[in-house]
């Protein structure tokens with residue numbers, strides 16, 4: 401088995417990664433502390449670029465192989481991973497499908513607003529799975545209703561995967577990998593993303609946009625295979641009723657935990 405690692409992972413597999421990067425002449429030389437921070441991220445992307453790999457900063461089987469690392473054995477999830485980035489790091493993220501359970505994402509996350517919306521995201525057209533286009537497809541996220549221009553906060557430390565792009569009805573979206581899950585922040589105001597390539601939990605990243613209909617909200621989608629950088633939206637029947645990548649999941653159980661942890665305005 402191969403441990404897939406990315407930013408904010410911690411532990412012995414990260415230590416091994418840093419040792420291998422240093423052996424491969426990482427510049428500047430990395431501190432071998434088992435903490436996948438910005439310097440390690442930069443070293444990984446440079447190594448990937450030099451070796452003709454996709455420079456996404458994710459250390460998967462191809463990158464391990466090029467580094468000359470034996471496949472590291474997955475250590476059991478450490479209970480010593482206290483702190484906001486423990487479970488966010490995904491050092492226990494593997495190809496076994498254990499990614500992104502609510503329990504794993506509880507730690508180090510917060511709600512994307514400093515207050516809760518007046519209307520629940522659990523019913524009406526706001527809920528995940530609500531019919532759209534007269535039942536032809538289903539709602540792929542939860543809608544958090546707030547006025548246009550309301551500030552949106554990063555739900556955890558993370559790395560941007562897709563920069564803002566035109567999304568729906570005159571708004572934009574951006575997607576960010578937060579540890580084991582990927583969050584798409586949809587229906588944000590065009591050009592409002594200010595989070596940069598790397599965000600921290602509770603940081604203001606964007607503003608709520610305004611649909612052509614005049615309504616405004618954050619449309620939040622969650623994907624459980626954070627390591628994938630494949631397209632999230634899939635047109636037509638191939639994308640199933642949600643017209644989305646297969647690892648789309650219902651954000652409600654996550655929001656139910658995060659609503660108890662509000663970011664500081």
Ligand SMILES: [Zn+2]
Nearest residue numbers: 541542543619
């Ligand atoms: Zn929506």
